Amino acid sequence: MAQSDNRTAAIVGGGVIGGGWAARFALMGWDVRIFDPDPEAERKISEVLAGAERALPMLYDAPMPTRGQITFHSDLAEAVNGVAYIQESVPERLDLKHKVFAQIQDACPEDAVLASSTSGFKPSELQDGALRPGQIVVAHPFNPVYLLPLAELVPGEGGDPATTERARQILREIGMYPLHVRAEIDAHIADRFLEAVWREALWLVKDGIATTEEIDDAIRYGFGLRWAQMGLFETYRIAGGEAGMKHFLEQFGPCLTWPWTKLMDVPEYNDALVDLIAGQSDDQSGHMSIRELERLRDNNLVAMMRALKGQGAAAGKLILDHETDLRGPLQDDVPLVTIRRTVPVDWTDVNGHMNEGRYGQVFSDASEELMTHVGADRDYIAAGNSYFTAETNIKYLAETLAAESFYVETRVLLGEGKKLRLWHEMKRASDDEILATCDQFLLHVSLETRKSCPPLPHVAEAVERLAAAHSA
Amino acid sequence: MAQSDNRTAAIVGGGVIGGGWAARFALMGWDVRIFDPDPEAERKISEVLAGAERALPMLYDAPMPTRGQITFHSDLAEAVNGVAYIQESVPERLDLKHKVFAQIQDACPEDAVLASSTSGFKPSELQDGALRPGQIVVAHPFNPVYLLPLAELVPGEGGDPATTERARQILREIGMYPLHVRAEIDAHIADRFLEAVWREALWLVKDGIATTEEIDDAIRYGFGLRWAQMGLFETYRIAGGEAGMKHFLEQFGPCLTWPWTKLMDVPEYNDALVDLIAGQSDDQSGHMSIRELERLRDNNLVAMMRALKGQGAAAGKLILDHETDLRGPLQDDVPLVTIRRTVPVDWTDVNGHMNEGRYGQVFSDASEELMTHVGADRDYIAAGNSYFTAETNIKYLAETLAAESFYVETRVLLGEGKKLRLWHEMKRASDDEILATCDQFLLHVSLETRKSCPPLPHVAEAVERLAAAHSA
Numbered sequence: 037m038a039q040s041d042n043r044t045a046a047i048v049g050g051g052v053i054g055g056g057w058a059a060r061f062a063l064m065g066w067d068v069r070i071f072d073p074d075p076e077a078e079r080k081i082s083e084v085l086a087g088a089e090r091a092l093p094m095l096y097d098a099p100m101p102t103r104g105q106i107t108f109h110s111d112l113a114e115a116v117n118g119v120a121y122i123q124e125s126v127p128e129r130l131d132l133k134h135k136v137f138a139q140i141q142d143a144c145p146e147d148a149v150l151a152s153s154t155s156g157f158k159p160s161e162l163q164d165g166a167l168r169p170g171q172i173v174v175a176h177p178f179n180p181v182y183l184l185p186l187a188e189l190v191p192g193e194g195g196d197p198a199t200t201e202r203a204r205q206i207l208r209e210i211g212m213y214p215l216h217v218r219a220e221i222d223a224h225i226a227d228r229f230l231e232a233v234w235r236e237a238l239w240l241v242k243d244g245i246a247t248t249e250e251i252d253d254a255i256r257y258g259f260g261l262r263w264a265q266m267g268l269f270e271t272y273r274i275a276g277g278e279a280g281m282k283h284f285l286e287q288f289g290p291c292l293t294w295p296w297t298k299l300m301d302v303p304e305y306n307d308a309l310v311d312l313i314a315g316q317s318d319d320q321s322g323h324m325s326i327r328e329l330e331r332l333r334d335n336n337l338v339a340m341m342r343a344l345k346g347q348g349a350a351a352g353k354l355i356l357d358h359e360t361d362l363r364g365p366l367q368d369d370v371p372l373v374t375i376r377r378t379v380p381v382d383w384t385d386v387n388g389h390m391n392e393g394r395y396g397q398v399f400s401d402a403s404e405e406l407m408t409h410v411g412a413d414r415d416y417i418a419a420g421n422s423y424f425t426a427e428t429n430i431k432y433l434a435e436t437l438a439a440e441s442f443y444v445e446t447r448v449l450l451g452e453g454k455k456l457r458l459w460h461e462m463k464r465a466s467d468d469e470i471l472a473t474c475d476q477f478l479l480h481v482s483l484e485t486r487k488s489c490p491p492l493p494h495v496a497e498a499v500e501r502l503a504a505a506h507s508a
Numbered sequence: 509m510a511q512s513d514n515r516t517a518a519i520v521g522g523g524v525i526g527g528g529w530a531a532r533f534a535l536m537g538w539d540v541r542i543f544d545p546d547p548e549a550e551r552k553i554s555e556v557l558a559g560a561e562r563a564l565p566m567l568y569d570a571p572m573p574t575r576g577q578i579t580f581h582s583d584l585a586e587a588v589n590g591v592a593y594i595q596e597s598v599p600e601r602l603d604l605k606h607k608v609f610a611q612i613q614d615a616c617p618e619d620a621v622l623a624s625s626t627s628g629f630k631p632s633e634l635q636d637g638a639l640r641p642g643q644i645v646v647a648h649p650f651n652p653v654y655l656l657p658l659a660e661l662v663p664g665e666g667g668d669p670a671t672t673e674r675a676r677q678i679l680r681e682i683g684m685y686p687l688h689v690r691a692e693i694d695a696h697i698a699d700r701f702l703e704a705v706w707r708e709a710l711w712l713v714k715d716g717i718a719t720t721e722e723i724d725d726a727i728r729y730g731f732g733l734r735w736a737q738m739g740l741f742e743t744y745r746i747a748g749g750e751a752g753m754k755h756f757l758e759q760f761g762p763c764l765t766w767p768w769t770k771l772m773d774v775p776e777y778n779d780a781l782v783d784l785i786a787g788q789s790d791d792q793s794g795h796m797s798i799r800e801l802e803r804l805r806d807n808n809l810v811a812m813m814r815a816l817k818g819q820g821a822a823a824g825k826l827i828l829d830h831e832t833d834l835r836g837p838l839q840d841d842v843p844l845v846t847i848r849r850t851v852p853v854d855w856t857d858v859n860g861h862m863n864e865g866r867y868g869q870v871f872s873d874a875s876e877e878l879m880t881h882v883g884a885d886r887d888y889i890a891a892g893n894s895y896f897t898a899e900t901n902i903k904y905l906a907e908t909l910a911a912e913s914f915y916v917e918t919r920v921l922l923g924e925g926k927k928l929r930l931w932h933e934m935k936r937a938s939d940d941e942i943l944a945t946c947d948q949f950l951l952h953v954s955l956e957t958r959k960s961c962p963p964l965p966h967v968a969e970a971v972e973r974l975a976a977a978h979s980a
Contacts (some may be wrong), residue, residue, distance in 0.1 A: 091809075091810055093913075094910075095827050101846040180809070185826050187821055208830075222714075223769070224859050225717065229705045244691060245689075248789050250689075257656065257687070259698060260732065262733075265731040269724050292710075294511055295704040296700060297704040297771075312713060321815060327555075330559055334823065344737060347810050351736075354657050355657075377565070377572075392872040395865075396865035396868030396869075397863060397868075398865070400863060400865050425904050427901070429901050432899065433897055
């Protein structure tokens with residue numbers, strides 16, 4: 037995308053939000069000037085920066101831009117002098133914001149974007165009485181600003197279109213999604229939902245129906261996962277199924293008058309509203325059939341829940357625990373069948389087949405199953421011992437696709453002292469065709485010294501027993 | 509976990525919800541009997557089953573149980589005879605549900621769980637007038653039932669504790685999270701939030717503030733991602749920061765009286781309510797510091813957004829597009845630096861270091877960068893040509909951890925006709941230590957025939973030029 041030469045931003049007001057903005061700008065190659073009179077500001081922002089420096093680059097599989105310079109300024113005029121973009125994140129008091137805007141506009145370029153992080157104030161309230169009202173827009177971010185892409189961009193009627201367009205370009209350039217809020221309204225859009233849920237949640241806690249933890253579980257094990265990928269209306273479009281969005285709307289219309297929440301100030305539900313929503317939903321998602329939307333939803337949910345499983349968190353933790361229940365000991369056959377599973381949708385790549393790296397993971401998993409089988413299990417690892425792979429030779433013989441079932445047969449070629457050599461054959465379940473083979477050489481290591489050492493006797497014995505059986 | 513010998517369930521009422529239950533039970537090894545008088549039931553359920561059979565096993569990295577039998581029954585008494593669990597998902601009409609429960613209880617075992625999928629009715633309403641009221645509980649699932657783990661388990665005051673406990677065990681056994689709703693209330697817990705958001709969303713659409721698509725974007729690019737992993741209160745606990753949950757509550761208390769949503773029926777906000785919430789939040793999350801919670805949140809968000817990126821969906825699509833902007837052409841040095849990045853948190857394993865499979869992915873990515881460099885880019889692949897990896901030999905020389913920066917140097921060892929052989933060295937950015945090497949052999953293929961063939965002339969030429977330069 038087109039980039040302006042001036043890539044310097046001023047962050048006015050630090051804290052978690054200001055620090056998040058600073059981190060995002062700097063990590064995307066912008067020089068950042070920070071103004072915050074709080075003597076603790078530099079420490080607080082440094083902590084946000086440390087988190088951001090670790091997390092944000094992880095999102096990208098491309099080289100990151102050269103990091104910009106971050107400087108702290110005790111003079112606001114100096115901080116905003118000559119910059120292209122100013123983000124105000126001072127406390128939510130209108131008189132304070134007006135005072136800060138006046139000082140900023142005295143010193144900043146006339147064509148700089150002057151954006152406010154306010155969640156509560158409308159742009160017209162911010163613009164009121166300003167030197168150049170049109171320069172001021174709302175760009176409302178979501179914590180953590182350095183990871184979540186949404187920024188509600190609200191110019192209001194008083195916002196200058198050219199400034200709004202520059203704001204949009206700059207927000208895109210730092211990896212955000214500027215959602216243009218066309219009509220100004222209290223709390224913009226997203227926070228209105230947050231506030232509605234918050235109010236209902238307060239009732240539930242107050243009335244003793246649910247605790248904070250039960251409420252969080254009700255969200256993160258259910259609709260939270262749906263909303264993370266499709267939001268509200270596209271999810272309901274799927275619920276309407278083949279009968280369509282109108283059918284869904286007709287089914288749930290009557291509930292508006294029922295006490296399904298304590299919040300009873302509802303709009304009149306008539307044909308005009310149904311047609312409006314159904315029509316907008318068609319515009320949004322009508323290019324996909326319900327089956328296609330279901331497939332997309334399922335792929336997204338599987339991929340996200342697997343991602344959470346990798347972190348041992350939320351719904352992923354539930355699957356991890358359940359998986360432990362499902363996992364039985366390996367049958368002591370020759371060869372050992374170490375893996376029996378399907379290819380998940382997050383393992384395929386641009387060619388439409390399982391990515392070559394995932395073969396390595398399959399064989400890594402196969403050796404981990406074998407390790408468990410010989411007693412080098414999670415407890416053994418927790419006690420400070422493990423096998424590390426030193427070398428693999430993988431031959432890719434046939435393709436495999438998402439949802440295909442396969443299994444891995446594993447033979448111990450060598451099991452002597454700290455050395456372990458395995459031969460894996462990955463086969464398609466439907467026809468036993470060999471998909472890939474792996475010659476894998478592992479070394480037993482101490483996790484303390486990170487150096488090789490012999491396995492404990494019970495593991496050594498089991499490995500030797502298998503090597504003897506498999507050579508026969 | 510303990511499993512009963514009787515692993516047969518009856519699903520009464522098909523459709524999307526009943527079909528989802530049937531699929532989950534069958535895929536977890538239960539025999540399933542389905543009763544639904546709709547002549548279309550078998551077709552509709554088969555479609556749900558097909559989706560579930562593809563998606564559910566993908567969640568698991570363990571072998572799945574042997575699939576149970578699914579049978580369709582035209583006689584309700586036959587369907588529920590001798591089963592351990594019955595799930596009712598007929599239309600939301602209380603008279604119909606009462607009639608169905610009466611027929612079921614005439615024929616089913618007295619110790620079977622009789623659970624209803626109702627989202628609207630309270631258990632007391634369902635139990636009213638039943639033969640054995642205590643046998644009836646609510647087990648309210650979320651679509652797609654075969655993927656989302658949440659089931660709100662509501663026995664009400666009339667529910668038999670032993671039945672509730674059996675329901676809980678069975679729901680866990682099929683991979684769900686039974687959230688015990690202690691006090692019955694209209695719409696249970698989660699749907700009350702859905703209804704509150706729905707009502708606010710109707711206002712926004714009706715008043716022309718936002719379209720359905722803008723609302724979905726406001727959710728899925730922002731708080732939807734937060735909620736998918738932590739829910740509401742733990743997220744706000746982090747927002748409170750070092751000052752704590754009470755500080756957060758005090759800050760946002762006044763907003764309750766502001767028009768931040770159209771839904772103005774709010775509870776009285778007093779010290780008792782603040783103490784109740786802050787105390788529950790301490791019980792829930794007090795074992796972790798704010799820094800630890802932030803780290804967990806960031807890891808989860810990174811992993812989920814990367815998962816969505818793999819699907820080209822929602823927030824992941826935004827990162828994908830942004831990444832395209834960040835990616836520049838490779839410098840034509842010898843060796844080529846093909847990769848420059850950090851290790852993301854979803855690449856590490858039980859040993860705490862980058863999983864061996866991910867090395868394969870790094871080298872796969874390196875060869876993809878090289879392919880782009882020689883003109884075998886996405887358009888070339890879309891037109892039906894690509895390189896497939898035939899063999900890799902990877903040596904693992906040193907460990908690397910999440911967030912570490914590294915780069916890959918790539919040399920073309922051989923580039924003749926359809927053959928391409930690459931040598932990759934992966935090095936730690938901080939000290940240039942070699943982490944791993946890869947000797948990679950690729951074959952050029954036609955994506956139509958899936959057989960090897962020579963590359964197009966411009967690619968062949970570029971490969972030969974590199975091979976000559978790199979052998980020098």
